[in-house]
Amino acid sequence: MEKFWLEITHECKQSGARTGILHTPHGDVLTxxxxxxxTLATVKFLSPEEIEEIQSGVILSNTYHLWLRPxxxxxxxxxxxxxxxxxxxxxxxxxxxxxxxxxxDSRKITEEGVTFKNxxxxxxxxxxxxxxxxxxxxxxxxxxMSFDECPPFPATHEYMKASVERTLRWAQRGxxxxxxxxxxxxxxxxxxxxxxxxxxxxxxxxxxxxxxxxSIGGTSVGETKxxxxxxxxxxxxxxxxxxxRYLMGVxxxxxxxxxxxxxxxxxxxxLPTRIARHGTLMSNQGRIxxxxxxxxxxxxxxxxxxxxxxxxxxxxxxxRHLIRCDEGLGQRLxxxxxxxxxxxxxxxxxxxxxxxxxxDFKNEYFKKHKLNSIDSRGF
RNA sequence: GGGGGGGUAGCGAAGUGGCUAAACGCGGUUGACUGUAAAUCAAUUCUCUCCGAGUUCGGCGGUUCGAAUCCGUCCCCCCCCA
Numbered sequence: 479m480e481k482f483w484l485e486i487t488h489e490c491k492q493s494g495a496r497t498g499i500l501h502t503p504h505g506d507v508l509t510x511x512x513x514x515x516x517t518l519a520t521v522k523f524l525s526p527e528e529i530e531e532i533q534s535g536v537i538l539s540n541t542y543h544l545w546l547r548p549x550x551x552x553x554x555x556x557x558x559x560x561x562x563x564x565x566x567x568x569x570x571x572x573x574x575x576x577x578x579x580x581x582x583d584s585r586k587i588t589e590e591g592v593t594f595k596n597x598x599x600x601x602x603x604x605x606x607x608x609x610x611x612x613x614x615x616x617x618x619x620x621x622x623m624s625f626d627e628c629p630p631f632p633a634t635h636e637y638m639k640a641s642v643e644r645t646l647r648w649a650q651r652g653x654x655x656x657x658x659x660x661x662x663x664x665x666x667x668x669x670x671x672x673x674x675x676x677x678x679x680x681x682x683x684x685x686x687x688x689x690x691x692x693s694i695g696g697t698s699v700g701e702t703k704x705x706x707x708x709x710x711x712x713x714x715x716x717x718x719x720x721x722x723r724y725l726m727g728v729x730x731x732x733x734x735x736x737x738x739x740x741x742x743x744x745x746x747x748x749l750p751t752r753i754a755r756h757g758t759l760m761s762n763q764g765r766i767x768x769x770x771x772x773x774x775x776x777x778x779x780x781x782x783x784x785x786x787x788x789x790x791x792x793x794x795x796x797x798r799h800l801i802r803c804d805e806g807l808g809q810r811l812x813x814x815x816x817x818x819x820x821x822x823x824x825x826x827x828x829x830x831x832x833x834x835x836x837x838d839f840k841n842e843y844f845k846k847h848k849l850n851s852i853d854s855r856g857f
Numbered sequence: 858g859g860g861g862g863g864g865u866a867g868c869g870a871a872g873u874g875g876c877u878a879a880a881c882g883c884g885g886u887u888g889a890c891u892g893u894a895a896a897u898c899a900a901u902u903c904u905c906u907c908c909g910a911g912u913u914c915g916g917c918g919g920u921u922c923g924a925a926u927c928c929g930u931c932c933c934c935c936c937c938c939a
Contacts, residue, residue, distance in 0.1 A: 513892095515892080515893065517892095517893050522893085538893095540892085540893080543893085543894090570892095572892050573892090575892075577892095577893095577894085579892090580893085580894075581894075596894090623892080628892075667892090693892080695892070697891085698891045698892070699892095725892090728891065728892085729891055730891065746892060747892080748890090748892085748893045748895085749890070749891040751893080752890060752893065753890060753891095755895085756889085756890070756895085756896080756898090758889090758890080767887085767888080769886090769887090770886085770887080771885085771886070771887095801896090804896065806896075808896090809896055855891095856891090
């Protein structure tokens with residue numbers, strides 16, 4: 479697809495990490511990048527102007543949720559997600575594969591697809607590779623995902639092997655069903671859990687199918703950081719250098735740094751926005767729970783080192799007050815901060831890579847935030 | 858002056874002889890959250906403590922093996938009539 483490609487701009491001589499420009503039908507974005515999640519065609523509480531202000535690149539939305547409400551055909555008839563949402567950013571839609579995982583109580587996986595009861599009214603529904611792609615074609619995102627099974631962790635090798643093979647067949651079916659390859663980049667998703675041979679098999683098979691980008695899935699499902707990094711290592715080594723690599727569902731600071739070191743270009747995570755709504759902030763002073771009594775009379779900024787709108791204009795005491803009163807402005811302001819915090823991290827990461835000092839940068843960041851490479855919450 | 862209702866933990870409110878340190882809600886405190894069924898969820902919230910112990914249900918005094926619950930009395934609050 480001529481409208482979509484990754485232009486590698488620099489490879490860090492110190493670490494091997496890379497920066498790039500991802501060209502999309504809705505503009506260029508710099509990698510490595512962090513993508514805010516807006517499942518229901520909205521990054522919860524943020525206006526398009528605020529999304530722009532935090533310097534966000536790609537934003538996410540979700541096949542399953544928009545299929546249920548308002549319906550993908552309505553989004554299509556509205557002119558597609560960009561018009562519907564009034565955003566200029568490139569958009570990526572997830573395939574619904576993760577929802578199959580999280581709705582596992584009421585699902586049945588077959589070769590054809592997944593039968594499940596939806597979470598709104600319990601209706602029995604069927605999502606298949608073809609259906610997922612069809613919905614995503616209607617939604618009109620710049621980047622769309624293959625319909626995969628996101629297997630639980632841990633899973634036996636036997637289970638994982640069958641799951642990977644099925645997901646690969648689903649990837650081919652989705653590719654065959656894709657109606658808009660000229661303006662929507664369909665990514666393949668590497669699975670295989672923590673098993674090196676299955677990750678290799680999954681990655682190699684997908685690469686043979688030739689996708690414009692590759693995701694690493696089956697992550698952020700309860701595995702330790704050590705396992706996560708192995709999953710990434712086992713997957714990335716088989717992926718072509720000139721295609722974007724997307725580590726799905728990962729968004730803590732430590733994992734972003736470790737991921738970039740391993741050659742990841744794209745990250746997404748609900749963590750920053752969700753914990754923000756719940757009163758927890760990522761900051762250069764460490765983790766902050768703004769509801770804590772100790773901030774009652776703290777009239778200083780949330781994070782003096784942060785350049786976001788919230789930190790430039792509001793005090794901890796006021797933000798605490800808003801959150802405790804369940805005021806939407808509080809959830810908005812804290813979401814702005816956490817997203818900007820992570821996006822600023824990716825800006826710093828890109829600069830460090832371009833200056834061939836990413837390894838130093840990562841080590842200093844870990845030292846400053848008392849992180850380690852194995853198990854850390856990362857903020 | 859007459860008649861009626863009521864005082865339970867920070868607040869509201871159940872309980873009306875033992876299973877009650879006392880439901881539930883709010884408020885308070887703390888924690889969790891990773892391709893969003895999440896403005897959600899969990900723990901904790903009389904006192905001292907490790908199990909455990911000690912004081913509670915307006916005050917005081919009784920009945921009883923045992924009382925927030927029964928009786929007497931006092932204090933306070935609300936409503937209606939004069």
